[in-house]
Amino acid sequence: MAAVASKAALLAPPGASSTTPRPSLPSSVSFRSPARPARPLASAPARRRPLLAPRAVVSVSAPSGAADVASAAGTKPTVLVSEKLGEAGLEVLRGFANVECAYNLSPEELRGKIALCDALIVRSGTKVTREVFEAAKGRLKVVGRAGVGIDNVDLQAATEFGCLVVNAPTANTVAAAEHGIALIAAMARNVAQADASMKAGKWQRNKFVGVSLVGKTLAVMGFGKVGSEVARRAKGLGMHVIAHDPYAPADRARAIGVELVSFDEAISTSDFISLHMPLTPTTNKVFNDETFAKMKKGARIVNVARGGVIDEDALVRALENGTVAQAALDVFTEEPPAKESLLVQHPNVIVTPHLGASTVEAQEGVAIEIAEAVVGALQGELAATAVNAPMVPAEVLSELAPYVVLAEKLGRLAVQLVAGGSGIKGVKIVYASARDPDDLDTRILRATITKGIIEPISSVFVNIVNADYTAKQRGLRISEERYFHDGSADAPLDSIQVHLTNVESKFASATSDSGEIRVEGKVKDGIPHLTLVGSFSVDVSLEGNLILCKQIDQPGMIGRVGNILGESNVNVNFMSVGRTGPRKQAIMAIGVDEEPEKETLKKIGEVSAIEEFVFLKL
């Protein structure tokens, strides 16, 4: 079997991957002679480097060749689309999945349907709550948000349930920016009020005298994708544009000719204030009585971001006392807002029903973007726009693919070496690499080692989304270290070691001289190999299953064990002996294709020179 990272293994539910079947609980058997305890040898890796800092990474697409949710189930996956999605996106989905479009579902109806769905696609109108994930009973693998804001999705719950959340963050940027500009202009010139007045049969030219935009100061609050496009366009209208964004790079603002200023400076010096920040705990109601009071008298506010960033009652008060002259709102705390909302009904307020992203072009783009992301995710790829999973660029992941396989197998091996009754608390992962720290993102490896450790000992389904969370839940402390390996930097890694600290092993020889269960592996010709057990060097490809025997090195051992296996029709695929010296302590690592019967294992244990042995499922 080729050592190709299973795409589905990164994300797929139990039973979804044919290349990486979910293991049953380990049924390892070990025999150990307490009279002759193992004496591990010393071995210490060389120069140390600090743990790699996690890098901000942008996208991932897993390598090809693995099973996906659809094929594993033998049927197409089911995608529920709960809000209007562009036809082009639906076409992409239909090419791969059964698609059910069910709009305006009540929360109960959504919960009722979700357990039959592999993916859910929403816009801003569907609340994907913890209850939805609970009702999904583990089947829901992807939530696709056809747009930017993910404040309607409970990300924490999604992560806990191992459900990937992807969004479509770019396709509606221009539409939202254009809507912001439309609202600024419409507000300044009373377009909506004048229109309503004329339709009521009036001709009120004096009532609707507006204000000019040219020369006015516009504060863009949140200088991200939409904010910077609004800034660009406002400059074209002759406005003086400043921006506030604690996280935006100054050089990007400078390139557009925008000065980044403090929050207070932005709101106190501007004639127009346009909101483009996400709704977060920090931005929730950040526009309130206190901040309105700091504004220039007669300021005008536009909100095409999220209603929740404004305390709507405070805005009504600011409109009443003239601090705020006008407001133009596309978004509201509750959507739709109450019919009798004072804000919506206020004569100095114009409103649109969350139309920022609603252009033909944007909806087409968003639909395709999210459909491709969801299909990719169902096939095991992590989309470029994953919101709650570590993401690495496609080319990096394809380079790491065999190490991902190795990582999971090392985790799986290490945990099977733990003696019954000893709880695992500490996991140390040690990477040896000739690469610069910035050149190696280890988060996927850490996640898959965690998966390998936890899955065999629990009923929890672990994937790359929930690995860290699950480890934390189980009180597992996972630390990473990196050694500089003085070799070629062509390969990302020389080796990976997994250490389980403060545990007893059922195979004493797997314990290093510092008292930890230790296994190490390398990738050779794309195939993961086990290269170290405890302090014994071995070299066995990690395919099929593994028998580790501790013995006194002597002639005929390989033959004796090989014969026992052969008589039981168990095929040996690899064999390696690591020893402290000729005729001294040795470990024999035997790769076997089949799982030997208990009787066969018993016979191996009865070979007199064998002090202990263990059977491990990979």
Ligand SMILES: NC(=O)c1ccc[n+]([C@@H]2O[C@H](COP(=O)([O-])OP(=O)(O)OC[C@H]3O[C@@H](n4cnc5c(N)ncnc54)[C@H](O)[C@@H]3O)[C@@H](O)[C@H]2O)c1
């Ligand atoms: N009305 C609509 O239909 C519509 C359409 C698209 C986007 N949106 C909303 O617009 C907002 C911006 O979207 P985007 O695509 O530009 O997102 P983005 O992530 O590109 O930009 C958001 C910016 O806000 C900044 N920010 C975060 N916290 C801040 C704070 N406390 N103060 C100031 N700035 C802060 C971030 O640094 C980032 O630069 C989101 O809330 C999105 O949901 C609405």
Ligand SMILES: O=C(O)[C@H](O)COP(=O)(O)O
């Ligand atoms: O965050 C977004 O992308 C916008 O608010 C658009 O939301 P919608 O998809 O519900 O129009």
